[in-house]
Amino acid sequence: MRVLLLGGTGQLGRECLLQAGPDLVVTAPTRRELDLAASGGIQALVAADPFDVIVNAAAYTAVDKAESERDAAFALNADVPGRLAAAAAAKSIPLVHVSTDYVFDGQKGAPYVPDDPVAPLGAYGASKEAGERAVRAASARSVILRTAWVYSPFGANFLKTMLRLGAERDVLKVVDDQRGTPTTAADLAAACLAIARHLVTHPDEPGGTFHFTDAGETTWCGFARAIFAIAGSRLPNVPRVEAITTAEYPTPARRPADSRLDCSATLARFPVTQPDWRAALAATLDRLL
Ligand SMILES: NC(=O)C1=CN([C@@H]2O[C@H](COP(=O)(O)OP(=O)(O)OC[C@H]3O[C@@H](n4cnc5c(N)ncnc54)[C@H](OP(=O)(O)O)[C@@H]3O)[C@@H](O)[C@H]2O)C=CC1
Numbered sequence: 001m002r003v004l005l006l007g008g009t010g011q012l013g014r015e016c017l018l019q020a021g022p023d024l025v026v027t028a029p030t031r032r033e034l035d036l037a038a039s040g041g042i043q044a045l046v047a048a049d050p051f052d053v054i055v056n057a058a059a060y061t062a063v064d065k066a067e068s069e070r071d072a073a074f075a076l077n078a079d080v081p082g083r084l085a086a087a088a089a090a091k092s093i094p095l096v097h098v099s100t101d102y103v104f105d106g107q108k109g110a111p112y113v114p115d116d117p118v119a120p121l122g123a124y125g126a127s128k129e130a131g132e133r134a135v136r137a138a139s140a141r142s143v144i145l146r147t148a149w150v151y152s153p154f155g156a157n158f159l160k161t162m163l164r165l166g167a168e169r170d171v172l173k174v175v176d177d178q179r180g181t182p183t184t185a186a187d188l189a190a191a192c193l194a195i196a197r198h199l200v201t202h203p204d205e206p207g208g209t210f211h212f213t214d215a216g217e218t219t220w221c222g223f224a225r226a227i228f229a230i231a232g233s234r235l236p237n238v239p240r241v242e243a244i245t246t247a248e249y250p251t252p253a254r255r256p257a258d259s260r261l262d263c264s265a266t267l268a269r270f271p272v273t274q275p276d277w278r279a280a281l282a283a284t285l286d287r288l289l
């Protein structure tokens, strides 16, 4: 299977590349080779090569910065997916596009199913929601896969922030009133590649919008506490993690209070596995430390 992977240097992209086996030929242009924000090169790239499927792991992911860089967020998260989906449709190849729990406002009070109404609270979520609409409008056979709270040994993420701050401070204050599910980029990559493969081998099946996270739920504070509980003996300093409210941790972007995602439709339709988030965290810490 020949895969065009965008965002190969990001968290998800790197895990996709690590999981590519001999039957999976992945082409992953870097930003230097293809600046997605600037380029009209997407169409040319897709048109020129015989890819079986496209996986879009590229995005603008700086949630707070997006509030002051709205145009940059929309360029990457809305315009690029639209162009990519149009190029995929023109070649009749499927697209796996990754989106976020931040398209929801977090007020449902139960895990979101894919058809629930979206209502993003910030510019990042709004840009990703616009990207979803652009992908649907292009009529490619696409799977929009929403995920949440992604972390890995690579790049910038909450796990690495906690380990960095935990080495410097004795107390970390972390919000305990935002619920969701931490998800390793490795598990997400496995899901993306399984879905990509399924779309290629089942050409008559339609796409749609789906959810994938690791299994279970917690808060950011619960996530932080689990990090230090699991990794503590391997760290030079283990901070105390103090639970605070969102109001006590003001940020430029508002975030959903409860963005748990119901993944049952994904598990029923595609051959994906959903590891428990704590087991996945332990495995990631083993890789990182
Ligand atoms: N991180 C998270 O917590 C979550 C992420 N998601 C979604 O999952 C997907 C993957 O996220 P994640 O792996 O964390 O993202 P990262 O921020 O780790 O990676 C983003 C990727 O996009 C690339 N990129 C950004 N701008 C450009 C550009 N102008 N030209 C070319 N490449 C560019 C980056 O390249 P470079 O390395 O050069 O910067 C990088 O490869 C995204 O769609 C994201 O919205 C959904 C929920 C949670």
Ligand SMILES: Cc1cn([C@H]2C[C@H](O)[C@@H](COP(=O)(O)OP(=O)(O)O[C@H]3O[C@@H](C)C(=O)[C@@H](O)[C@H]3O)O2)c(=O)[nH]c1=O
Residues within 6 Å of the ligand: 061, 062, 063, 064, 100, 101, 102, 147, 148, 149, 150, 157, 158, 161, 165, 172, 173, 174, 175, 178, 220, 249, 251, 255
């Ligand atoms: C660093 C820190 C953060 N927090 C809070 C702020 C915020 O509410 C929450 C998470 O912080 P972060 O800024 O690390 O995470 P954030 O950038 O909001 O993570 C999001 O990224 C995008 C890309 C997504 O798509 C989402 O699914 C989600 O993973 O934790 C604390 O309470 N204490 C702290 O010391």
